[in-house]
Amino acid sequence: MIMVLMFLIVVSIINLVITLLIVMINKKQISDSQKSSPFECGFNPMTFKRLPxxxxxxxxxxxxxxxxIEIIIILPMILTLKSSQMTAWLLTSTIFIFILILGLYHEWINGMLNWTK
Incomplete structure (x- = not known):
């Protein structure tokens, strides 16, 4: 019983010393309203909520x-290659990738992929 009590006292003293060292060594920070406010998607939470x-x-x-989502759908297609018929797998994979390429072409034509707007 005495050993357990001694162990708890030693651990408590070590904990207290480390806590005091951290308090003495830490960098004092000046309170800033921008640093203490919550950050949410780059918008200031104290301003008008209906900003454009x-x-x-x-x-x-x-x-x-x-x-x-396309990547999540394409990756299992590789795993199903062994367990399915080759013609059915090739047909569905080709149709799926063709639809993805058509969608990419549509986005490109409409200028949705232009990052410098």
Whole structure:
């Protein structure tokens, strides 16, 4: 019992010493309203909530999301190559990739992929 009590005392003293060292060594920071405010998507939370939103940024985010979903769909196609018929797999893969290329062409023609708007 005495050993457990001694162990707890030693651990408590080490903990107290480390905490005091951290308090003494840490860098004193000046409180700044910008640094202490929550950061949410680059918008200041204290301003008017109905600020105009960039539709171009939204379209790029949607295109990126669609690209991620396409990758998630394409990766398992490689794994199903062994367990399916070659002609059916080749036909569905070709049609899927052809539809993706048509979508990319449509985005390119409409200027959605232009990053310098």
């Amino acid at each position: 939103f960039s539709i171009h940024f939204f379209l790029i985010a949607v295109i990126f999301l669609i690209f991620d």
